[in-house]
Amino acid sequence: MSVKTVLHPVSDLAAAKAVYTALLGTEPQVDESYYVGFEADGQHIGLVPGGGPQGMTAPVAYWHVPDIEAKLAEVTAAGATAQDPVRDVGGGRLVATFTDPDGLLQDR
Numbered sequence: 001m002s003v004k005t006v007l008h009p010v011s012d013l014a015a016a017k018a019v020y021t022a023l024l025g026t027e028p029q030v031d032e033s034y035y036v037g038f039e040a041d042g043q044h045i046g047l048v049p050g051g052g053p054q055g056m057t058a059p060v061a062y063w064h065v066p067d068i069e070a071k072l073a074e075v076t077a078a079g080a081t082a083q084d085p086v087r088d089v090g091g092g093r094l095v096a097t098f099t100d101p102d103g104l105l106q107d108r
Contacts (some may be wrong), residue, residue: 005044005062011053016047062095072096 010016017036021027024045030037036047051057065071068086075098076082084097 002064003061004064005046006040006059006063007046007048007052007056008059009056010047010049013047013049020047020080068094068096072098 008016013033013036017028017031018039020036024038024040024050026035026038026040028038034049034052038045048054048056054060072082072086079101080098082096082098084095086094086096089095
């Protein structure tokens, strides 16, 4: 279990794509008007124009877990508050969002 995906909200997708291409030393694997995604050393870095429909204002880290339903149940039983239920965001990739006891958003 680890953070393997980080999404970055960007105001200028073309400019951000150029910077992250230089930083990561690779071209994006996904290059759409609504999302640009890179794979670098097992890490997925995504650029989301305008913060996307989620309205992100800062980078969001996604923890990869073997069983998302079980992990969401476990963290809510431990005191987290579920914000968004488990949902498929495309290609079979499941995500869920919860807040920790301090109200900070976490994604799985």
